[in-house]
Amino acid sequence: MNRLRLTKTIVFLAALVPLGRLVWKALHDGLGANPIEVITHSTGDWTLILVLTTLSITPLRRITRQYWLIGVRRMIGLFVFFYGTLHCLTYIWLDKFFDIHEMLKDVAKRRFITVGFSAFVLLIPLALTSTKGWIRRLGGKNWQRLHRLIYFTGILGVVHYTWLVKADLRKPIEYGIVLAILLLYRVGVWASEKASEKRKQPAMPAPARSRAEVTKA
């Protein structure tokens, strides 16, 4: 498990680089003319990048047969929550200055805020149930089912981005394409499992099912 620990350390440090960079720039007058805009965009970008990163772990470990990679996924997921929280905080604090009335109006009226906020809210149960205790309490299968909410966070996140830009859709489209590939991969796996289940069902009914469940992640 040495390899996993090394990888986890590297991923942990790497995931802190975007924040470190912002702090460094803030301390060195490097955030440009509109620092709050830079902080908002950067934390938002990294939330989405990390959502895509967690979603790529499953395909990556299967394709490369590096099954131990699952060991870093939860940490990356927590970094999604970390950057999502920072992104949300820049909005609540630096953009709206805790003006609850303004924020409620925004959430109700501005669809890009509505979907962005929903994407963030969906992350909360995932972060709360990220501990070993909760995995045990929920049971692996339920836990997994709950954590598929990340798919919706990804979709809502891309929609949020698409709806907020003025005219240049290139970046949200790039994110959207990567997300679509990662989700279609899952649809493909699900469909092929369904098909092989059907084929196998008459011959060997019970054991085939449970095996399929074990490899599903």
Added chain:
Amino acid sequence: MLIGKPPAIPSSEITPKATYLNRRNFLAGAAIAGAAAVTGVAFHDLADLVAPALTAHANAKIDGLQKSGFSTTEKETPYKDVTNYNNFYEFSTDKYEPAGLAKNFKTRPWTVTIDGLVKKKQVLDVDAIIKMAAPEERIYRHRCVEGWSIVVPWVGFSLSELIKRADPLPKAKFVEFTTLYDPKQMPGQRTSVLKWPYVEGLRMDEAMHPLALLCFGLYGEVLPNQDGAPLRIVLPWKYGFKSAKSIVRIRFTGDQPMNTWQQSAPGEYGFYSNVNPNVDHPRWSQAKERRLGEFLKRPTLMFNGYDQVASLYSGMDLKKNF
């Protein structure tokens, strides 16, 4: 061209780096390189952490500036921000990029075509236009539709000076401004983010209003390329995108011109685009703005505080004519 002595050891005898690093170190290096690739975006602008942004005043001074009664006494936005934070989609949709991408933009020779409903169609050299009237410094508030604002000491004179000399026909009800189309020089025009060339327009009485500025400088010097050189308009009571940059054509028309942003998203950007805190952009509020350099947002003022233009719109429903 080789300068200095050749290396003592022929390059063929130098051991490749990967071989002399032992395998373990090499793998660790690879892992770090991999991590660096993952956070590639983070390292991509490492250079701008080290190299401070361009702050020097680089352009020629403009002499004999007259003060203007239209100027605000509010604190001016620093030169470095006015010249490094630019919405100039002809170069890039990233506001920090036009400063670099416009560095070699050619602003001379430059002509402006005056046509449409005028007595005499003509092509004027930009230097002839600039000499038409005495240059003034006008310190204006400038409010972007995105919700940020700046205060800029522009240099120019009233647009009406040019229009009077262009001698439009009585039939002319509108003025249309066209920005240069040159994808070789303007990389943003190689994308289809907007329909090029950029077009803006004003009603004739708006264009004749003394506040409407024909601008060719800022901070007492020749207009930097990224700010719309060599010739632009500045309309302080309207959202920034109305103030067309790098103008090559001024056309007088009977019909209301179709401006680029309205064409791009008619539900979001209208022809008038007057600063109005009571009419939200469909996707965000326009009630407040962030003045660059300030932490708290400030309330946005009707017509950006330029109440003297209100009479231009008396009787008009500004919610409909946004």
